[in-house]
Amino acid sequence: MTQPASPAKHDAPIPAAKPAPDKGSWQRPLGLRPDVRNLSLLGVLAVLIAVGGITKPDEFLATSNLQLVLTQASIIGVVTVGMTFVITSGGIDLSVGAIVALASVWATTLATQEYGFAGILFTAVIVGLGCGLVNGLLIAYGGMVPFIATLAMLASARGLALQITDGKTQMVTVNSVLDLGIKDAYILGIPPLVLVFAAVTVVGWLLLNRTTFGRRTVAVGGNAEAARLAGIDVRRQRLYLYLLSGLCCGIAAFMLIVLAGSGQNTNGNLYELDAIAAAIIGGTLLSGGRGTIVGSVLGVLVFTTITNIFALNNLESAVQQIAKGAIIVAAVLVQHRTLRGGEA
Structure with missing residues (x-):
């Protein structure tokens, strides 16, 4: 009677099935944890405050200067x-x-100011949304590279702003707008513009970290093709x-109108560089897939404090730049090192 063939003694064992990857694993940042990174930025900010307090104690630590x-x-x-x-989505x-x-000068024309506070605010926001819509359509549906599309918008918007103003400053005459910039409008010593910034920050944090919209943004920045296949x-x-x-940008334009009391075609000069730099040193990955609102806000505070210290000490703007x-180079180098360490 034929015996059944016994299995070979040297057959390799069948490997156990690998556990399914955690669905949220793509959201985990590599390298430094967000809390460590934010604490580092707070440390830098504390050092800058100390430097300002030592070099110009009366001016820097004055309540009016801190409010500024x-x-x-x-x-x-x-x-x-x-x-x-x-940037989190992989764009720029x-x-x-x-x-x-453009939003600030369009919102401060005489025709717009006839509609008062609501007219200025509405125009600034609509112009910002309109420009964003053009950028989005060119990039998302026109297939243009974000760098090229937004560079074209930069040139076009600057040119249109210059044409509207003819190189002149447009003064605001609506008292309800100007009143937001005076000290009588401060709430518990806090300027209204700071409260607006705080509200935008909270909404931005919730949108990025607690909504499907935020998860989709991170997914698109991490791997656009995988995000598409995921639906x-x-x-x-x-x-x-x-x-x-x-x-x-529209909200910021209205805030700038309140602060300056005017609209100029030179408004917002180099804002793009400051915003990108603040986001990068805050921990947002330039290649996409990771973003942090808290880090970006701390980055803004670091750069603004540096500017203020340099101005109080009468140092040249070239040294400031x-x-x-x-700081930007150092932040990018740290990102690369921590990313390589996380992938090891």
Whole structure:
């Protein structure tokens, strides 16, 4: 009687099935944990405050100066919140400064000011959304590279702003708008513009970290093709992101109108560089897939404090730009090192 063949003694055992990957694993940042990174930025900010307090104690630590720092940080901070979403998705927006300029001058024309506070605010927001819509359509549905599309918007918006103003400053005559910038409007010593920035920051944090929209943004930035195969409409998501960036620019333009009391075609100069730099040093990955609103806000505060310290000490703006550039390079190098360490 034939015996059944026994299994070979040297057959390799069948490997156990690998556990399914955690669905949320793609959201985990590599390298430094967000809390460690934010604590590091807080440490840098504390050092800068100490430097300012030592070099110019009377001027820097004055309540009026601290209010000024927060107010200046608020305008670029709102722009940075929108920029953080765009960069997290793997995109870039070089047109934010020009959009702020265009929105500010369009909202301060005599025809617009006839409609008062609501007319100025509505115009600034609509112009920002309109520019964001153009950017989004060109990039998401036109197939243009974000760098090129937003660079074209930068040139076009600056040119249109110059044409509207004819190179002149447009003064605001609506008292209800100007009153927001005076000390009588401060709430418990906090300027209204700072409260607007705080509200935008909270909404941005919730949107990025607690909603499907935020998860889709991270997914598109991490791997757009994988996001598409997972059922995400990548093109529509990108359109929404540039609309969001345009909305933030419109809000920032209105805040700038309140602060300056005027609209100029030179408004928002280099805002795009400041916003990108603040987001990067805050921990947002330039290649996409990771973003942090809290880190971006801390980055804005670091740069604004540096600017204020340099101004109080009468240091040349060239030295200030060199210092900012060194911080950006250091932040990018840290990102690369931590990413390589996380992938090892």
